[in-house]
Amino acid sequence: MMATLEHTNFTVRNPQATAAWMQDVFGWKTRWEGPAIAGGYTVHVGSTHTYLALYAPADPKPAGESSYDTIGGLNHVGVLVEDIDATEAKVRAAGFEPHNHADYEPGRRFYFDDDNGIEFEVVQYD
Structure with missing residues (x-):
């Protein structure tokens, strides 16, 4: 079997609000949500087999640079x-x-x- 991308995890301000627009735009469903590491909160939104993990830390920091200029950037x-x-x-x-x-x-x-x-x-x- 060929490997399949199962999920990607990235940081957002409000995981529930981000999941809501993704449900409206892409027709995805919330698969799971709850407390996460370091006092954060996560929502998993997507399909049966793939999803995006939307994580909000307890103390978020704004991004400062373009991801296209940062090694490892999304x-x-x-x-x-x-x-x-x-x-x-x-x-x-x-x-x-x-x-x-x-x-x-x-x-x-x-x-x-x-x-x-x-x-x-x-x-x-x-």
Whole structure:
């Protein structure tokens, strides 16, 4: 069996609020939530087999640099969708501004930044 990405964990201001917009935009479900390390709180949101772990520390610190300039930085999260136009409408309804649209082989894409400063790439393959 080929290895499959099971989850990614990143820090957000409010895991419940972030999970809520992800449920609205991507149709994901909360798989688990509860207390986490160092007095933090985590929400796991995604599908049956894969998810994002959204962690909020007890004392969060704002990011100071572009992740593209930092070794080990999270540059963006790619999400594959079936209907990119419907997803873009949901992204806008969630209050985020899509940018950098492109048609490319083998599909279409756009990006948006969420309220945590995390960049998402939304992709639809033809």
